[in-house]
Amino acid sequence: MQQAQNIISFSTNQQLAEAATAEILRYAQQMIARSGKFKLVLAGGSTPNLIYQLLSQSQADWQNWWIFWGDERCLPVDDGERNSLMAKQAWLEKVAIPAAQVFPMPTEKGAAIAAADYQAIVAKYSPFDIVLLGMGEDGHTASLFPGHQHNVSELVHAVYNSPKPPSDRVSLSAKVLSEAREVLFLISGAGKQQAFKQWQQGADLPVAQIRPANGVKIYADNAALGLV
């Protein structure tokens, strides 16, 4: 299946974050009205931090939100480089989402055990409503890196030798990410220009392997699009 794309450009990262926050809140309201819950997969890295801060200042039906992660670094739970800690400090500990509905990847147990544990959670709760994803300067997304081979029957991968520290991680598979109702890429900064261009020219990068039925939404600022 080809990857259908809807690219939306923004002058600044602030405007990108405001639009992404509005889209997430709108979709949450829609899914809660339809099914009583909203299942959101969070992206790691630094780009989503402003979105998480804006969500912490928003009004929503938090008791019906269910939070998952697309990937996590194998670090202690209180390590500042953990994707889960970044989201908790920016947002999750400031709103009333029930703790029983927040599912960090237990990567403090090591990649193999954490991936096996999370496989059961993904099997129970996927498909997800929205998956947020970043893109690295090499075209990776979540912790799916160029040149890495994975067992396509897995829902969750243990990742070793990551080129982006730390070397050990856990990642949802391209298959699970592609089963989401909506995939929203968040791409900001001039450092992403080269990878974005290669992606658009058809390079078989990990970002290109996420192919949901409804296509992907790409929120990118002008710096990433090379328009500044």
Ligand code: 6PG
């Ligand atoms: C991680 C992320 C990773 C990230 C991209 C973009 O754990 O590092 O999951 O996939 O989304 O590397 O990172 P930035 O948003 O910091 O550029």
